[in-house]
Every structure is written in structure tokens, then in C-alpha cells.
Amino acid sequence: MVKTVIADDNQSKSAEDRLFQHGIPAQVGLVIGQLNRSSDRGFVYDLIPTPPTDGGGPACSLKSEAAGKDDKKKGSKSGKPSAEFPASLVVDNDWVAEHARQVSRMLLGGMNVVGIYLWASEATFKATSPAVLSQAIKGVAQAAPFADNEFEERLLIHVSYSPRRWSCRVCTLASGGLQPCDFKMGKLLASLQAFRCTYNFEIRLPIPQSGILGIITFKDLICRGIANLAKDLQSAKALINGHLVTENVHTSSESPHDVQFLVPFNKHISTEACSSEEVVGLVVFSGAICAFAYMGPREPILQAISDLKSDIVSSLRSRLDIITDEAEEEVALSLDGGGESGGDSLAEKSIHKLALREDVKDHCQEMMSMDGPIETTSVVDPETAPISAATRSFWDVVHKCTSNLVNDSKTNKNSIQREADAGKLERNNLNFLTAILVLLSALLFGWAVVAFGPTKTAY
CATH class of the missing domain: 3.40.140.10 (Cytidine Deaminase, domain 2)
Structure with missing residues (x-):
């Protein structure tokens, strides 16, 4: 207590x-x-x-x-x-x-x-x-x-x-x-010690048909991916300022401390839906989280690592809430406006185009009671880049990736052929220049022999 x-x-x-x-x-x-x-x-x-x-x-x-x-x-x-x-x-x-x-x-x-x-x-x-x-x-x-x-x-x-x-x-x-x-x-x-970490994530999840695996909504699917990521983070090892943390020690060096997480490779990949009849699409949820944690000088270092992991997971869930809230509002507006015809297949529609329009400065002033003006450099730029989420056939995605690989292979072959032709042209030019130099050298040598050779004396 x-x-x-x-x-x-x-x-x-x-x-x-x-x-x-x-x-x-x-x-x-x-x-x-x-x-x-x-x-x-x-x-x-x-x-x-x-x-x-x-x-x-x-x-x-x-x-x-x-x-x-x-x-x-x-x-x-x-x-x-x-x-x-x-x-x-x-x-x-x-x-x-x-x-x-x-x-x-x-x-x-x-x-x-x-x-x-x-x-x-x-x-x-x-x-x-x-x-x-x-x-x-x-x-x-x-x-x-x-x-x-x-x-x-x-x-x-x-x-x-x-x-x-x-x-x-x-x-x-x-x-x-x-x-x-x-x-x-x-x-x-x-007296607080600061710990910071930039965590890059990419969650790839197949979209199963309605009713399969107990997943109903888009948010449920992403929440499941974030839950798997949270499990991976709990077992991840931490590097603080390049040193592996193996025990619960106290730190006395100056902050901020740079933290990196060694996460197990694909430990919780979802493999339940594996056939084309069960999969209707693919969701890719990716980005980077800049996480911070603060602790007192007498607090153990493992507490800061735990706080960083919690900050990463809570940030992901908060961003998901913002995205889905925006999506629900715009979908409701589109339905009120009549929407699209219902004859189109779900796999051929673009479900939603998401744009985050949150005014961070005004929100901070209202929620955190900041009376004075906020410096632009003191507030992280909001995520204003549009994010699109569309459903396509999983196998169409795979086929497109395969086509891209084939096209990339053809492009690489053409590039290699162009490099080979360029090399051959350079060798031909070098041979031509060499022949001209040899001919000029021969002419100069013949002229020197005639001009400076020995003369015969008459007796």
C-alpha cells in the first residue's frame, strides 16, 4: 500500500x-x-x-x-x-x-x-x-x-x-x-531518467471470411495483431545504449538512454486461415512508434523497459482507435449519401480512405490545460499522411507480388544487357585508339631513322 x-x-x-x-x-x-x-x-x-x-x-x-x-x-x-x-x-x-x-x-x-x-x-x-x-x-x-x-x-x-x-x-x-x-x-x-526507443513494426494479417476464427470487424483483426505484437514484446530482450540488459540494475549515466528491442522472429504469425476459400483479403498495418519512458533515479532499470513496452502497445491501440473512429464517421456519411451500388463484389471495392486530421496543438491545450502558446517544434507533427485500407483477393496480392518479381527480373536482365553492351563499346573504342597510337609510333620511328641515320663518305 x-x-x-x-x-x-x-x-x-x-x-x-x-x-x-x-x-x-x-x-x-x-x-x-x-x-x-x-x-x-x-x-x-x-x-x-x-x-x-x-x-x-x-x-x-x-x-x-x-x-x-x-x-x-x-x-x-x-x-x-x-x-x-x-x-x-x-x-x-x-x-x-x-x-x-x-x-x-x-x-x-x-x-x-x-x-x-x-x-x-x-x-x-x-x-x-x-x-x-x-x-x-x-x-x-x-x-x-x-x-x-x-x-x-x-x-x-x-x-x-x-x-x-x-x-x-x-x-x-x-x-x-x-x-x-x-x-x-x-x-x-x-531527477527523472529518460529512455527512448523508435520501434518499427509491420503486421500482416489475412482477412478471413465472415464468421471464421470469431473475427467480425476490421478493428477486431488489428486488435488481434497488436495483441500478438504485445506478446512478442514481453519476451523481447533490451539493449540500452548498445549494452544488453541481463539484470535489474540501477543506472546513473546521463539521460536520455537509447533502447532497442530484440524481438523474436515471427513468433505469433497467424496461420489458421490458409486456403483460398477462407481468405478474402490482406491487411498490412505498419509504421514506427517513438516511445518514451521516465523513471526516478532509484527505480530499477527493468521498470523503465516495462514502461517502454507498455507505451508502444498503448500507442498502437490509441492510433487504431483514432483510425477506426475516423472510418466509422466517414462510412456513416457515405451511407447517408446513398453509397455505392450493392451489386459490386466486396473484393473489388475500396472500403475506405483514412485521413488523420487531428489538431494536436489545440487538443493538447484543451486536454492538458496548457494556457500558454505551444512551440511548433515542441509538438510532434501529426500523422497527416493519408492511409488507405482496401480489400483485395489474397491470391491477387500474391500474384501481383509474383508479377512484380518477374518484371523486376526482366528489368534486371535488360539492365545487365545494357551494361554489357556499354562495356563492349568501350572495349572497341579502346582498341581503335590503340591501333591509331601504334600507327603514329611507327611513322615517327621511320621518320627518325631517315632523318638521323648514318651518311656514306666518297673517297
Whole structure:
């Protein structure tokens, strides 16, 4: 169980100043940090306020009606709220959970949504039922789970403005209980070690006929490929700065550390669908993932490797969600517009052309509450290149590849023949020049003999 929570002092002070400047009576947001099963300490890197709802309302507000009802039950003649019964907090659990789901997609390895924070007075916080608070925490935990789904603890940080102080509680998800813990400030972000990895992937999966292998949708097929890739990553060996990691040691060298994974070769290739009657197409899901992980100076190095692997898998799943969401929207629009005639064969249609149009800068400012302008160089360029997914006969694909090989072979033969002809021409030119040089040499030699040869004297 987490017994001590350490928050970064710079980020905490900045968050507190922001809350005081806004002057709002209540606010809810996400706690970004790190919780490890092997340690009894938790780390808090930043606090991110939940944005207003689609209707423009706050995600957290005060409820003062309950005080009046309590006064009536106690026999109050006026029925007016009394100062002895302060307002309690009302949290939009679904909206906070959705915020946690989207933010968790944007976080790097080793960083998670570890709980929620509440900005309220001490009296308001105490007037709020613990069941209301634990319900909000459970919703965030379900929307943004850890890679280790068995971790059953999250944090609740209360930032009080009357009086001005911080406190932290640990919520056990199974029981919903809130237990107090020690809360400290310290230098965290400056001491983190950075690990980075560029992981190139290519998943080739045959599309079986409907109902075969229990796969129904395009997303199901890709999810299966990502699951196989995740299994391969779990057994992969890691090279850090060119050295093979064989034990759980601590690193003290300067970051960032370059990491490479040695993945088993084609360990989980799908071989169930093997006949032309069962296969109707081929899906190729490829690209490169730039993954990062951060850990404290005292954390074991195997934890950073595990966080990198989790970051790769979560990034793939997030990109798949973006692609399928775009696809579903455009397919719905095409169906509303009439679509194409149903007489064409599925194997001859182009299902969808996907284009990612996500505005990364605006999304970061909204989800991560970045008030200041974002430098263009500080944000990774979004994936704006169009991605097409079309169904073609598997054997047509194979035949096309074979034709390409034949064409490449013919091209290579023609190239070799041209090189041979060019070489022959060069040899002919060289022989011609040699003959001319020999002839000129003979003429010069004959002229020299005649001009400088011995003369006869008459007696």
C-alpha cells in the first residue's frame, strides 16, 4: 500500500497559484504521476484540471440544497441553509472519466492518471460523502487503467484554500475506502531518467471470411495483431545504449538512454486461415512508434523497459482507435449519401480512405490545460499522411507480388544487357585508339631513322 506521496514542488506551486488566481469555489482534475507495486511511495508530477462539459458547465460544483433539507429534518422553522451545514461537492463522474481516458492516451511511459484532485474549502470537503469521492476515483481508474490492471490503489489530493494546505488520501478500489497518507514536496522532474526507443513494426494479417476464427470487424483483426505484437514484446530482450540488459540494475549515466528491442522472429504469425476459400483479403498495418519512458533515479532499470513496452502497445491501440473512429464517421456519411451500388463484389471495392486530421496543438491545450502558446517544434507533427485500407483477393496480392518479381527480373536482365553492351563499346573504342597510337609510333620511328641515320663518305 502507498504510504508516502511526493509531489514535484515547482508544478504543485504553479497549480496552486493558478487555482487561487481563478478564484473559483470548487474544481476537479486529474493527478498525473507514478505508482509502483514494489514501492510504498507514490509520485505526483502534475495536476490537470478537467475542462468544462460540452454544455459549458463545470465538471465540479457546490450543492447547497442538502443543507436546507438537513435543517428541515432537525426542525428548523425557516428552512434556510445554515452556516453549520456547508455545501458539498457534486462531481460529473462520466465527464471526468472521459477526460482521464483521453489524457491517458497522450501520456508517456511511466506516467499515468493516478487519481483525482479536488479544489475546495476544508468545510466543503468534509461535507462531501466519501462514497461520492470514491465513485469518481473508480470511474477514472476504469477509464484509464494501468498496464498492471491488478493495482488496486489510486490517489485523492485535496487542495484547500480555507485554510491553505494540501492533503492526500489513498483510495482502495475494491472497498472504496479512503486512507490518509504522508504528503511531501520535492524535486522530482529534474531527477527523472529518460529512455527512448523508435520501434518499427509491420503486421500482416489475412482477412478471413465472415464468421471464421470469431473475427467480425476490421478493428477486431488489428486488435488481434497488436495483441500478438504485445506478446512478442514481453519476451523481447533490451539493449540500452548498445549494452544488453541481463539484470535489474540501477543506472546513473546521463539521460536520455537509447533502447532497442530484440524481438523474436515471427513468433505469433497467424496461420489458421490458409486456403483460398477462407481468405478474402490482406491487411498490412505498419509504421514506427517513438516511445518514451521516465523513471526516478532509484527505480530499477527493468521498470523503465516495462514502461517502454507498455507505451508502444498503448500507442498502437490509441492510433487504431483514432483510425477506426475516423472510418466509422466517414462510412456513416457515405451511407447517408446513398453509397455505392450493392451489386459490386466486396473484393473489388475500396472500403475506405483514412485521413488523420487531428489538431494536436489545440487538443493538447484543451486536454492538458496548457494556457500558454505551444512551440511548433515542441509538438510532434501529426500523422497527416493519408492511409488507405482496401480489400483485395489474397491470391491477387500474391500474384501481383509474383508479377512484380518477374518484371523486376526482366528489368534486371535488360539492365545487365545494357551494361554489357556499354562495356563492349568501350572495349572497341579502346582498341581503335590503340591501333591509331601504334600507327603514329611507327611513322615517327621511320621518320627518325631517315632523318638521323648514318651518311656514306666518297673517297
